[in-house]
Amino acid sequence: MNVVSIEGLTKSFRTGVTALADIDLDVAPREFVSLIGPSGCGKSTLLRLIGDLVTPTSGTVRVNGKTAHQARVDHDYGIVFQDAVLFDWRTVSRNVSLPLELLGWDRARRKARVAEMLELVELTGFESSRPWQLSGGMQQRVSIARALSFDPALLLMDEPFGALDEMTRERLNLELLGIWEKAQSTIVFVTHSIPEAVFLSTRVVVMSARPGRISETIEIDLPYPRNAMTHEEPRFFELVTAVREALAAGHGGRAFRDAAPAADER
Amino acid sequence: MTSTVVEPIPPGFGREIGGRLRDWVPAIIVFFVAIGLWQGLTTLFDVETFLLPKPSDIAQAFWDDKGTLWDYGVYTFKEAAGGFALGSFFGILMALVLARFRVLGSALLPFAIAANAIPIIAFAPITNNWFGLLNPFSKMAIAAVLCFFPVMVNTLRGLTSVDVRSIELMRSYGAGELATFRSVRIPNSLPFMFTGLKVAAVLSMIGAIVGEYFGGPTNALGVSILNDTQLFNFPRAWAGIALASAFGIVFYGAVALVERLTTSWHPSSRGFRGE
Numbered sequence: 001m002n003v004v005s006i007e008g009l010t011k012s013f014r015t016g017v018t019a020l021a022d023i024d025l026d027v028a029p030r031e032f033v034s035l036i037g038p039s040g041c042g043k044s045t046l047l048r049l050i051g052d053l054v055t056p057t058s059g060t061v062r063v064n065g066k067t068a069h070q071a072r073v074d075h076d077y078g079i080v081f082q083d084a085v086l087f088d089w090r091t092v093s094r095n096v097s098l099p100l101e102l103l104g105w106d107r108a109r110r111k112a113r114v115a116e117m118l119e120l121v122e123l124t125g126f127e128s129s130r131p132w133q134l135s136g137g138m139q140q141r142v143s144i145a146r147a148l149s150f151d152p153a154l155l156l157m158d159e160p161f162g163a164l165d166e167m168t169r170e171r172l173n174l175e176l177l178g179i180w181e182k183a184q185s186t187i188v189f190v191t192h193s194i195p196e197a198v199f200l201s202t203r204v205v206v207m208s209a210r211p212g213r214i215s216e217t218i219e220i221d222l223p224y225p226r227n228a229m230t231h232e233e234p235r236f237f238e239l240v241t242a243v244r245e246a247l248a249a250g251h252g253g254r255a256f257r258d259a260a261p262a263a264d265e266r
Numbered sequence: 267m268t269s270t271v272v273e274p275i276p277p278g279f280g281r282e283i284g285g286r287l288r289d290w291v292p293a294i295i296v297f298f299v300a301i302g303l304w305q306g307l308t309t310l311f312d313v314e315t316f317l318l319p320k321p322s323d324i325a326q327a328f329w330d331d332k333g334t335l336w337d338y339g340v341y342t343f344k345e346a347a348g349g350f351a352l353g354s355f356f357g358i359l360m361a362l363v364l365a366r367f368r369v370l371g372s373a374l375l376p377f378a379i380a381a382n383a384i385p386i387i388a389f390a391p392i393t394n395n396w397f398g399l400l401n402p403f404s405k406m407a408i409a410a411v412l413c414f415f416p417v418m419v420n421t422l423r424g425l426t427s428v429d430v431r432s433i434e435l436m437r438s439y440g441a442g443e444l445a446t447f448r449s450v451r452i453p454n455s456l457p458f459m460f461t462g463l464k465v466a467a468v469l470s471m472i473g474a475i476v477g478e479y480f481g482g483p484t485n486a487l488g489v490s491i492l493n494d495t496q497l498f499n500f501p502r503a504w505a506g507i508a509l510a511s512a513f514g515i516v517f518y519g520a521v522a523l524v525e526r527l528t529t530s531w532h533p534s535s536r537g538f539r540g541e
Contacts, residue, residue, distance in 0.1 A: 053434050073440040085431045089453040089531040098449065099439050130531060 001065050002026045003154050003186040004050055009059035011045055018211040019045045023059070025205065025214065027188060029153075032180060034189045034197035034204045036243065037250065042212025043190045047156050050188060051079055064153055075103065077154040078147030082162050084139035086131035086146075093118065093127040096146045103150060117145040120179060137168040144176070148183055155180075157189045161196070170228075173199055177226060194247070198222075198239045199230060206243060208250030215250035218242055319501040324508060327501035335490070335502075339509045342474050342487035345402045346517070349409020350470035354463055356410070357417030361459075364418075365425035365451065366443065375422075382415045390477045399481040409473035413466035417459065424458025425451045457532050460525035467521045471514035 004027035011020040019042040027033050035043040048054040049061055052068035063071035071077065078099075086095045096117050097110045105113070118124050121141040131139055140160055147155055161169040173196060180187055191197050197204045201220050208215040220239055222230060230236055301321050307313070308320045315323065328335060360378075364371035390408050397404035428451055436446045478488025487506055494503035 048434075051438055053437055072438060075440060077438065079435065079438045081431050081435070083429075083431060085429065085435050087432070087450070087453065089456075089529075102439050102441050102445055102449075 001029075002062075003029050003031070003064060004188065005060075005062040005065075006050070007060050009046075009049065009061060010057050011042065011049060011054065012057045020049070021211040021213055023212075023214060027154075027186060029186055030184065032187045032189065032200055032202045034191055034201040035207060036191055036194065036197045036204055037207030037212070037215075037247065038209050040212070041207040041209040041250075043207055044158055045212070046207075047158050047188060047190050050154075051077060051156050071154075075099070075150055076152055077156055078150070078152040079156045080140070080143050080147050080158065080160045082159045084131065084136075084143040086139055086142055088131055091128045091130060092123065092134070092142055095131065095142055096149050098146060099150050113149055114145075117149050120148070120182065121145045121175070135168075136164050137172055140164065140172065141175070144179065148179070148185065151183075153186060155183075155185050155187045157187060159190050159192065162192060169193075169196070174227065176200065177224070181225070194240050194243050195231070198236060198243060199226060204239075204243055206246040206250060208247075213250075216246040218246060315500050316498060319504055323501040324504040327499075328505035328509070331502065331505075335487070335506060335509055338485055338487040338490045338506070339513055341402075341483075341485050342405075342478065342510065343471070343513045343517070345405040345477070345486075346409050346470040346474040346513070348402065349406040349473055350413050350466055350517075352406060353410035353413025353470070354417045354466055357414045357462065357466075358421050358459065360414075360418045361421035361425055361455075362447075364422055366447070371422075378415070378418065382419070386411050387473070387476050390480045393477065394480050394482075400483045405474045405477035405482065405486075408477040409470040412469040412473040416465040416469065417462040420462030420465075421455050421459040424455025427458075428454050456529050457525075460521065460529065463521050464518055464525070467517040468514050471510060471517060475510055 004025065006023055006025040009020060009023040010018070012018045023046065025033075025046075035046060037043050045054060049056055050063060050068060052061075052072040061068040064074075064076045066074065066076070086092075087098070090098065093111075093114045096114045097105075100110045100113060114127070115124070118127065121144055123138060123141055123145065126134065126138070131142065134142065144160070161172050164172065176187075177200060189197075189200060198220055199222075204218045204220060205214055206216040206218065207213065218239065222233070222235060222239070304318075305321045308318055313320075319327075364374060386408065389411070393404045393407040397407060425447075432450050432454075433446065436450055441449070475488040475491070478486045479492055482489045484490070484493075487510055491503050491506040491510070494500070494506060
């Protein structure tokens with residue numbers, strides 16, 4: 001059974017803008033799917049539709065075989081935003097345990113799980129730090145630990161490393177692959193960066209804008225485990241070029257036309 | 267992993283106090299220079315007492331009658347504190363209701379803001395009439411109404427100015443309104459609420475004193491100040507005013523201390539001491 005199954009999905013906003021049209025997308029268990037496309041192609045909206053944070057105009061979204069709504073209520077996915085969205089009034093460990101508290105886990109079980117998660121994202125020792133005492137990359141790792149703490153089948157990531165510097169980003173990409181390996185989860189990942197999408201994914205979904213559509217899907221056949229050397233393989237460059245060309249084709253030569261207001265930036 | 271910890275462990279409480287005392291030095295110097303100037307100029311130009319008494323005369327007047335004035339001050343402070351508690355309680359309650367039921371909020375908030383423009387102090391004679399001149403509740407009512415608005419408006423702003431991602435995060439956990447209020451909106455509102463409470467602390471003392479100007483028991487500070495001016499006992503009137511200010515400042519300080527203790531998580535608590 002697919003973790004995500006989307007059929008004939010269309011999303012129009014009240015402003016009349018059609019953010020997404022005729023989206024069909026299936027994500028199998030253990031896949032790492034990146035959504036990439038120009039601003040306004042609705043990739044963030046698509047992620048939010050999977051998470052039932054936005055409701056579709058028509059079409060269906062199923063997560064783990066249930067409606068997106070039921071999946072959300074059942075805690076079937078964890079989400080990571082571009083900002084870490086950590087609460088200053090909670091320590092690092094209490095930020096990670098927030099979803100566990102909402103699930104009604106008892107204190108001992110929460111404590112054990114938080115320790116486990118902080119170890120996974122290599123933040124052991126920062127349990128009682130405040131979010132603002134951490135660097136941006138560390139904050140994002142806390143956010144990932146929180147999203148994975150309750151063992152969701154699916155991890156939704158909305159440009160999680162977009163605000164970080166290049167070096168931190170590359171390191172976190174490597175760590176994310178390690179976490180994905182260990183946690184055995186399925187990831188849908190929104191990004192602007194072509195190398196990031198190719199480096200991480202099993203499959204890159206290239207989208208075009210106005211209205212947002214899936215223009216091409218590119219299988220990434222680079223072997224795992226990937227590491228810093230992957231960036232230098234000829235096949236990596238070929239795939240980066242393939243994604244870049246798919247993006248340009250999706251643009252239909254309209255690259256220089258004035259961009260309409262981005263529908264996926266809220 | 268070699269991580270990039272930017273901040274050290276937050277400084278201990280002891281160091282905070284030390285740092286803060288140092289911060290106070292300029293203000294303390296200004297205070298004593300101002301008092302000194304006041305004393306010097308009133309002596310030099312031989313200013314009449316009814317215009318502006320010397321600080322030394324005011325201090326003397328307070329010292330001569332300290333027990334009585336103190337008791338009056340405590341009486342008035344109790345009225346102020348009662349009004350503060352009532353007004354703040356209903357202010358916070360109202361903010362919670364308006365934040366929860368937005369429709370109600372948009373229906374009522376314009377009136378709340380309009381009501382804020384009413385010179386509430388003008389109602390003092392009326393509350394005196396409602397509850398009785400000698401009933402402390404007549405002064406509490408004025409103080410309470412004065413406290414209500416700043417607490418309500420600030421708390422409401424704190425409850426509603428929540429990052430949209432925080433709300434999405436809570437939704438992603440399938441959390442309902444109650445959990446979102448408890449885990450996000452209410453903690454987020456605390457710094458705002460304390461801003462309102464600090465304003466209210468000062469207003470409550472003003473409300474109680476002004477209420478007493480329109481009549482009250484003789485053991486109230488406002489009544490005492492009024493009587494002293496009518497008896498041309500200006501140093502004692504000034505001593506009463508100074509005492510009222512002192513109560514107001516201490517009340518403000520107490521609220522600020524509670525704020526520091528309960529919102530120590532707030533990044534502003536880091537302070538900026540040029541380190």
